[in-house]
Amino acid sequence: MRKILVVGAGQSGLQLALGLQAKGYEITLMSNRTADEIRTGRVMSTQCMFDTALQHERDLQLNFWEKQAPKIQGLGVSVAAPDGSRAVDWLGRLKGHAQSVDQRVKMAGWLDTFTQRGGQLVVHGASVADLDFFARTYDLVLVAAGKGELVSMFGRDAARSPYDTPQRALAVSYVHGLGPRREHPDTEAVRCNLVPGVGELFVMPTLTTSGRADILFWEGLPGGPLDVFKGVNDPSEHLALTLELMEKYTPWEYARAMKVELTDAGGTLSGRYAPVVRNPIGRLPGGGLVLGVADVVVANDPITGQGSNAAAKCAASYLSSILMHGDKPFDEAWMKATFDKYWFTTGKPVTQWTNAMLGVPPEHVLNLIGAAGQLQPVANRFANGFDNPADFDAYFYDPEDTADWLAEAAASVSSSASASSGASSDE
Structure with a gap:
């Protein structure tokens, strides 16, 4: 032995x-x-396992805990526009469900x-x-x-x-009382909200010590408007600050978070570390x-x-x-x-x-994220990359690979639409 x-x-x-x-x-x-x-x-942590x-x-x-934890069926991406609306908003479907257990x-x-x-x-x-x-x-x-x-x-x-330095300042709150998204209200999903030049807000369903809950997770650019949690030790103050930032930068998420409460006194976390x-x-x-x-x-x-x-x-x-x-x-x-x-x-x-x-996204990546709002296969493939990051090598890093994949996806969607239209007229 x-x-x-x-x-x-x-x-x-x-x-x-x-x-x-x-x-x-x-x-x-x-x-x-x-x-x-x-x-x-x-x-x-803010664990979401695929x-x-x-x-x-x-x-x-x-x-x-597989039977008790929420079954996460999708992963959505929203990009904030300067006027507080969403320039991009889509939901990719996962092939197999994801789950988060505290x-x-x-x-x-x-x-x-x-x-x-x-x-x-x-x-x-x-x-x-x-x-x-x-x-x-x-x-x-x-x-x-x-x-x-x-x-x-x-x-x-x-x-x-x-x-060699932290690339984001991190702030986490576990909450009860989050309302459903207006879009796809019946789909449990991780929501990635990108605020250009400011940071990201992630919202995800989880199972915690007191049952089903949701995680609100800010990632702020160091020195930017989200980098304000250092020295905030009171959990209620931490949550209030989280919600204040949501109201300013992601009002569509704030709209469903107005009645949230922390799951417990240990339900907050903040810090930073260098990758x-x-x-x-x-x-x-x-x-x-x-x-x-x-x-x-x-x-x-x-x-x-x-x-x-x-x-x-x-x-x-x-x-x-x-x-x-x-x-x-x-x-x-x-x-x-x-x-x-x-x-x-x-x-x-x-x-x-x-x-x-972590870097400023190049133009071809912005095009990819935008195209996912028009082409469901692109949204789905991007979402499933969280399960298999090696797949990004085929279409994410090189502008020509991205353009080729988007053209292929658009042709496939167009072909499917034509076939469906033909079937309808035949009937």
């Missing part, structure tokens, strides 16, 4: 620990909080499951010195705690990290090696909603690499190959797309 230490009890750490546990590995999990402390603490990531949870039979619910539940199944839980904030001691008694140490001292072991990969890709292997003072997991080594801005999705995909990829490795030593070459497999399938396409969305 191989012994593995997993440090960090988030999406990737717990998914990996439970997956390895189910395969008979002896797993020790280090968490800086108990399940009850997580459950009663502050919200941690079908591929959700399937990884289903494969491990960890989809405990990490306080999920991580607390998974942590309880891990211990109920006989896993060894150590509630302790790990230091580099701790890992140096532990590494001698484990076959493999996986670091899935994306903040704090441990991250310093993984050097920044400058070639893959174009930004970064780090070297995947950490070296301990005693010479041991540890492998970084998910956002320890690939941390993207949440503008594309990829954090939890990438974490689930990383955990699934690492699980596969560990199982295939059998009883061979987890050496440096294996660690590099394991990370590279994740990087090229998931990490790289997510990073490329996220970094592109």
Whole structure:
């Protein structure tokens, strides 16, 4: 029985620990909080997981909340015009539903499951010195705690990290009482509201500790009019500021948010961090090696909603690499190959797309977003790119690729309309 230490009890750490546990590995999990402390603490993220990531949870039979969480069927994009109206407004349909479960619910539940199944839980904030001691008694140490001292072991990969400062100021509110959208009122959807030169507002259905809720999530350009949450510690003040900004910049969303209330005193979050890709292997003072997991080594801005999705995909990829490795030593070459497999399938396409969305959109991308309002296949493909960011490589980054795809989509829609018209006249 191989012994593995997993440090960090988030999406990737717990998914990996439970997956390895189910395969008979002896797993020790280090968490800086108990399940009850997580459950009663502050919200941690704005997770919206798409079908591929959700399937990884289903494969491990960890989809405990799938029947209770809202089934998100679409993803909509609105672009604010200077006069407060919408220059663009469309809804793309997802092939498989997405879902958001408050990490306080999920991580607390998974942590309880891990211990109920006989896993060894150590509630302790790990230091580099701790890992140096532990590494001698484990076959493999996986670091899935994306903040704090441990991250310093993984050097920044400058070639893959174009930004060295935060690109957005983040502010989150979990609320009850949000009304339906006037458009498509019966469709549960994530709404991406783009305010040029100011930032973005995301609105998404979620399941929280008190049942169904919605997340209001501002991403503001640093130093801009949305960058006003620093030092706001009172939850009610945080929500009031969120709504004030909605009234000014996204009045169509504010119209359905006038009666909202925070889900709980821990239902707000604000902060910022620089997107970064780090070297995947950490070296301990005693010479041991540890492998970084998910956002320890690939941390993207949440503008594309990829954090939890990438974490689930990383955990699934690492699980596969560990199982295939059998009883061979987890050496440096294996660690590099394991990370590279994740990087090229998931990490790289997510990073490329996220970094592109953080910049000022070029003309061909503006054309693409605008065309999605006229051509449903374009809206659908863009929406499903949140599940499979690698698909953007085919049509998003190069102006000629974009023009070719839009022409193809327009011809397809025109052809379908003609065929439908012909069928009607034949009748």
